Amino acid sequence: MASADSVAFITGGSTGIGLQIAENFLRSGSKVFIVSRKPENLRAAAERLKSLGFEESRFGTASVDVRKLCLDKFKRLDYLVNSAAGNFMCPAANLTPNGFRTVIEIDLIGTFNSIRAAFDAWMRDHGGVIVNITATLHLAAVPGQAHAGAAKAGIDALTRHLGVEWSCRDRPVRVVAVAPGPVADTLGFDKLGGATLDRRYLVTKSEVADIVVNLLCRRDGGGAAFNAQTLVLDRAQYLAFAYFDAASSRSVSPRCCECRLLLARRIDGRASSELPAASPPSPPSVSSWSPPAQSLDRRPARAKCLGNTYGNILARRGSRSRSPLAKRRAHVIVGESTAAGCLAVDQFEHGQRRAGVPSAEMRQNSQTALAIARRLAQGLTNCAVLLGSGLRLQPSLWSDLPPPRIANRPLLLWNAPTRIAVS
Ligand SMILES: CC/C=C\C/C=C\C/C=C\C/C=C\C/C=C\C/C=C\C=C\C(=O)SCCNC(=O)CCNC(=O)[C@H](O)C(C)(C)COP(=O)(O)OP(=O)(O)OC[C@H]1O[C@@H](n2cnc3c(N)ncnc32)[C@H](O)[C@@H]1OP(=O)(O)O
Numbered sequence: 439m440a441s442a443d444s445v446a447f448i449t450g451g452s453t454g455i456g457l458q459i460a461e462n463f464l465r466s467g468s469k470v471f472i473v474s475r476k477p478e479n480l481r482a483a484a485e486r487l488k489s490l491g492f493e494e495s496r497f498g499t500a501s502v503d504v505r506k507l508c509l510d511k512f513k514r515l516d517y518l519v520n521s522a523a524g525n526f527m528c529p530a531a532n533l534t535p536n537g538f539r540t541v542i543e544i545d546l547i548g549t550f551n552s553i554r555a556a557f558d559a560w561m562r563d564h565g566g567v568i569v570n571i572t573a574t575l576h577l578a579a580v581p582g583q584a585h586a587g588a589a590k591a592g593i594d595a596l597t598r599h600l601g602v603e604w605s606c607r608d609r610p611v612r613v614v615a616v617a618p619g620p621v622a623d624t625l626g627f628d629k630l631g632g633a634t635l636d637r638r639y640l641v642t643k644s645e646v647a648d649i650v651v652n653l654l655c656r657r658d659g660g661g662a663a664f665n666a667q668t669l670v671l672d673r674a675q676y677l678a679f680a681y682f683d684a685a686s687s688r689s690v691s692p693r694c695c696e697c698r699l700l701l702a703r704r705i706d707g708r709a710s711s712e713l714p715a716a717s718p719p720s721p722p723s724v725s726s727w728s729p730p731a732q733s734l735d736r737r738p739a740r741a742k743c744l745g746n747t748y749g750n751i752l753a754r755r756g757s758r759s760r761s762p763l764a765k766r767r768a769h770v771i772v773g774e775s776t777a778a779g780c781l782a783v784d785q786f787e788h789g790q791r792r793a794g795v796p797s798a799e800m801r802q803n804s805q806t807a808l809a810i811a812r813r814l815a816q817g818l819t820n821c822a823v824l825l826g827s828g829l830r831l832q833p834s835l836w837s838d839l840p841p842p843r844i845a846n847r848p849l850l851l852w853n854a855p856t857r858i859a860v861s
Pocket residue numbers: 523524525526527528533534535536537538540541573574575580586618619620621625626627628629630631632633634635681682
């Protein structure tokens with residue numbers, strides 16, 4: 439618990455995780471000062487804190503850009519939490535230098551500015567604890583996040599450097615960081631397409647705030663052995679490659695890596711034509727699509743393996759999904775070899791059956807998916823149709839991208855509710 443007269447200064451404290459941290463500090467007895475740019479965010483935050491019963495004398499707000507923050511005087515400052523950040527999803531191939539710079543300036547330079555301001559105004563003479571909020575983006579190398587990942591990696595490095603440099607002072611300043619995985623009900627989550635992830639593995643704002651306030655900023659000075667390090671709060675998700683294969687994150691296997699690659703290729707879609715092809719693509723041949731009944735014995739082992747892999751991924755997602763809609767989604771794979779496609783269809787229909795999709799609906803899925811496949815496959819290569827549930831990609835994020843390539847073959851995964859109109 440923070441001490442009753444302690445003061446916490448929280449950048450980006452008007453919304454999301456920062457605001458939750460402010461609430462928790464107030465609940466623990468500290469006073470709180472929050473800054474962000476937009477007065478409307480600050481007003482709403484103050485209203486919320488008041489509505490929770492906190493006296494206005496215990497918190498303050500100010501409209502400040504962390505890129506320009508300076509603190510002339512401070513009566514007391516025990517804890518600095520750097521939560522201010524800006525982000526958007528953008529493939530590196532489309533990111534402008536100014537887009538990259540903007541995020542680096544808000545996140546990394548803004549964090550350094552705030553730290554120096556707090557250090558000069560109080561902590562240099564009195565010590566204190568600085569908590570930086572980073573992320574797992576750079577640990578998992580999330581596609582479309584080169585700018586934010588680079589910024590957060592920089593903050594992790596800053597945490598280590600300053601934690602070491604300031605650990606030996608007479609009044610030590612402890613510098614630590616927390617790296618949450620995707621946090622539910624936040625702007626960051628919404629902006630990056632968090633709805634595509636499995637909610638079971640999300641982190642909550644309260645969990646992050648609890649760790650920050652009750653573990654890292656303890657009144658009794660406990661926890662001082664933890665310094666110059668980043669604490670990952672993500673239910674082991676980035677280690678499990680689970681952001682890319684959320685629905686089946688309990689088992690780690692090469693297929694997870696395939697999902698990562700798929701997402702990378704997808705997000706990098708606009709540049710996919712620049713990717714080197716190890717072997718020439720197969721000639722376009724939509725008509726060579728064959729039904730699963732074909733004998734598979736004559737097919738190459740590699741194709742079998744791929745077919746099994748894709749079929750299994752999607753089948754498992756189908757049977758595990760708790761969403762009735764997801765169970766009835768149609769999938770189309772274009773560009774895989776016929777044999778792989780056949781096996782995948784087989785596997786996937788099995789998954790649908792296990793998931794209890796009525797056979798009439800399966801038939802309808804089949805027709806819809808085949809029609810789409812035929813249209814999509816024009817000019818590509820052999821096509822196969824997979825039916826059932828699976829990747830819950832946000833259409834707005836992906837729909838305008840050209841087909842990505844996997845293993846140097848064009849591949850397109852597509853999903854939609856069952857009853858879609860094919861015009
Ligand atoms: C959680 C979701 C997860 C998953 C998604 C699904 C699959 C991925 C798989 C896994 C993900 C795994 C893990 C993710 C885990 C967690 C998320 C982690 C981190 C979250 C980090 C956050 O920081 S969240 C904070 C979000 N909050 C905000 O962003 C609020 C503040 N933001 C802003 O103020 C703006 O958005 C801003 C950052 C753009 C800054 O605004 P401003 O200073 O006004 O800048 P502009 O003048 O508007 O723009 C400056 C340049 O930037 C370019 N830009 C802006 N927006 C975009 C965009 N959308 N795409 C591309 N480029 C953009 C703009 O064009 C300017 O450049 P020019 O060259 O044109 O001048």
